[in-house]
Amino acid sequence: MLLHGLLTQLEHALAPVRHVMRPILSDPFVMGVWALTVLASVGILWWDIRERNRTLPSLMKGVWSLVVLYSGPFGLAVYWYSGRTQxxxxxxxxxxxxxxxxxxxxxxxxxxxxxxxxxxxxxxxSSLVTTAGTFALAYLFGYALTVGPLLQEGVGFGEAMLDALYSETPSITVMEVAAIGTDLLVAGQAHISDLLFWGALAFSLSVGFVFAYPVNATLVYFGVKEGMENPANMG
Structure with missing residues (x-):
């Protein structure tokens, strides 16, 4: 009951955000422009990787492709600032x-x-099944991206899972609470055929990134995470 009351109060406090974002994320013109911007951003990323950053590992090429696909120019700016060999x-x-x-x-x-x-x-x-299932899939994919490379390096499965649990759980939790919470707040009742469904999904992903960044920076600072290899050393 206490948790339900807190969630209700939080939803009420964030209602102005929902009222502002719903018309924007369901506007065909806005979302059309966003889709074209994302496609252009992905094109720039792939051109830069092919022409200037071929030495990046295949894993990071895939990582940056997904980041830019999720967040368009914002993801491209993050890549340009931190992911290039230059x-x-x-x-x-x-x-x-x-x-x-x-x-x-x-x-x-x-x-x-x-x-x-x-x-x-x-x-x-926006049922409990959807929320819990989405959380579970996010944890599964998040852990897999850490466990998989460790297994390829010869690390045992148990050790790899333990490493993923303590290094990735804080980041995944904050990211998905922010992202899934945003999606449910803005488009909890939207159908897959509604433009709002897709607009809110794209928006919520970037919100999750913003909230998870200070968590990851803190984990890197204290040595819990390495922060991925410096790409400048690969050039």
């Missing part, structure tokens, strides 16, 4: 961005799959 010098802030991007790529895939499959195709709406 960065002048590395820093905590750049390492924090790379760490967040790595987490974001996997968790975002889980969130998209959860909302599209459970909330959209299975028409479960």
């Amino acid at each position: 960065i002048a010098n590395d820093s905590l802030w750049r390492r924090g961005f790379r760490s967040t991007a790595h987490c974001y790529s996997g968790c975002g895939a889980g969130e998209v799959l959860g909302f599209v499959l459970l909330g959209g195709l299975l028409a479960l709406g």
